[in-house]
Amino acid sequence: MRLLVSDLTHRYDDLTVLDGIDLTLAEGEILAVIGPSGCGKSTLLGIAGGIVAPTSGSIRVEGEVPDGCLNPITFIFQDFALLPWRTVEDNIALVLEHHRLSTAERRERVDSGLRRMGLSEFRNALPKQLSGGMRQRVGIARALAVRPAMLLLDEPLSALDAQTRELLMDDFLELWRREKTTALYVTHNLDEALRLADRVCVLSRRPGRIRELVTIEEPRERRQEPSAQAHLAEVRDRLWHLMKAEAQMADREIARA
Amino acid sequence: MSEAMTNPYRTSLRSAADWGLVAVALPALAALALPLGSQDGAPVGWFGGTMAPLFLIGVVLAVIAGRSAPKRVWGAWAELAGVTLAWLLPFHLLEEGMDLSAGWGLWLFLVAATLLLWRVMGVLAGVPGWTRSVIVPGLFGLGLLVGWEVLVRGFQVPAILLPPPSRIAAALGANAPVLWDDFRQTVLTSVLRGYVMGCGAGFLVAILADRVPFLARGLLPLGNLASAIPVVGIAPIMVMWFGFDWQSKAAVIVVMTFFPMLINTLAGLGNSERIQLDLMRSYGAGYGRTLVKLRLPSALPFLFNGLKINSTLALIGAIVAEFFGTPVVGMGFRISTEVARMNLDIVWATIAVAALTGSGLYGALALLERLTTAWHPSMRRR
Helix, strand or coil, rough: EEEEEEEEEEECCCEEEEEEEEEEEECEEEEEECCCCCCCCCHHHHHHCCCCCEEEEEEEEECCCCCCCCCCCEECCCCCCCCCCHHHHHHHHCCCCCCCHHHHHHHHHHHHHHCCCCHHHCCCCCCHHCCHHHHHHHHHHHHHHCCCEEEEEEECCCCCCCCHHHHHHHHHHHHHHHHHHHEEEEEECHHHHHHCCCEEEEECCCCCCCCCCCECCCCCCHCHHHHHHHHHHHHHHHHHHHHHHHHHHHHHHHHHH | HHHHHHCCCCCCCCCCHHHHHHHHHHHHHHHHHCCCCCECCEEEEEECCCCHHHHHHHHHHHHHHHCCCCCHHHHHHHHHHHHHHHHHHHHHHHCCCCCCCCCCHHHHHHHHHHHHHHHHHHHEEEEECHHHHHHHHHHHHHHHHHHHHHHHCCCCCCCCCCCCCCHHHHHHHHHHHHHHHHHHHHHHHHHHHHHHHHHHHHHHEEEEEEEEHHHHHHHHHHHHHHHHHCHHHHHHHHHHHHCHHHHEEEEEEHHHHHHHHHHHHHHCCCCCCCHHHHHHHCCCCCHHHHHHHHHHHHHHHHHHHHHHHHHHHHHHHHHHHCCCCCCCCCCHHHHHHHHHHHHHHHCCCCCHHHHEEEEEEEEHHHHHHEEEEEEEECCCCC
């Protein structure tokens, strides 16, 4: 599924958060969006997911929806958004409940989600009994259960510690190795962008405009190899340079306000 | 004390001796010098022909056993036996026909026994499981009842002012059929119906007000107003409107319970996290589905809060309303008429029934809450 954003602007009352965004996401592409806090990253994601209506501009999705897809555009949230009174299994089943599915199919989707995220033995646990990493795995399993065509990830690893973050990045790599799901990945962590994304979109400080779109040439599977490191370091420097300037200016503006 | 010399970690005087036990022993020793009570106007001491010395020896043995027990908890149980024995002494003396009101030796002795009980409870409260959750509160309640019984009988408080619990229990037994009829009228008829109507209406209107913002804006200030309405003002009016039977009591209860339920439900509906609402929206769930799957479950702790507050309000409302007119049955009716006839035992028995009913309702709701909201952070596992 492709995402086409053109001349998108969004205001909250007097505050312009996004200004003239033009962006195209190709089928199966993973685009990371980085930028200083308050630059409208999450708003962009909300607009893409249809839960925020933009002030002006257009946003379109095109293309085929995979077989068995129940919710083409699906979020993965920073704070997991699990319902604390539901078990792991029932949290995953939540998003299947308002679709007419046979019991067998519902069961199959829940089970395959549990299996892929290594949660089978925790199916009857409540979220409060799980670690942060496990909770996010439930969030991912829930998203996968609807067989999405596009994933919108809102800082999915920001609430986790460094090791868990590494482990979940591997999970994402495995996910994208098996399925070419288009993804918009909002983060403020450069390493996540460098490990997972095909392209990185750097947003300016508020009002968010696109500063630059950086393509990472090295294919995802080879980025751990020594030969890839020179290119990655170069991209990293470039991104950091762009981000640093914006973040510093954003900080000064906050201090002045 | 020898331990204090050999154990290098016990260096200060503060930890070297069992000062708690010393605090218990001092009043106990002082008590030995004072009389236990008087018989026919003459004071009777510890060794005045009663079995008091046997009780004393028993208590001392229990304390020694408690000190030398290999585990602190076993020691606590032995000390508890001593406390029990000490508190049985006044009953024995009353049997002997003694007047205890000037028996300062006895009262000091009981003070010492109570201090010992304090120690015991301190230890038992640290034992996880049933001991801490059931036995400790149970002992506490029993202790209050025994203390009440002994003080009232020992100081010969007139029963018209405060009867001992045993007399209330006897009145409960003797008037069981009447009390049961009152209970049926007040609780099973008025309270249950009024409670269901008041809470139900509050809940439904809250859901409506959540959907229609001006309703919430208009109703919430009214809630403050309504909570300030005195029951004794509204009750006679409701009796005039709805007659003597349960309908007027239910109406009073509805007035009292409607707003607490409304306010709690509204607060509960606002309790869903933004991100959870986003989740529901992003999966295309509409208002109804979001309400059922997300907002009502996350409102449950608030709903139970309202239900629990209302359970006691409803009982108070019904009893007070019955003061202003009722068929000749009901707990409020019983209290108002029997007070006028100076029949205080049955009044106290009715109060006991009301208190037990109120805490029973509350307890049942708390249990239900525990079962349904085990996921909530306030329900920690012990």
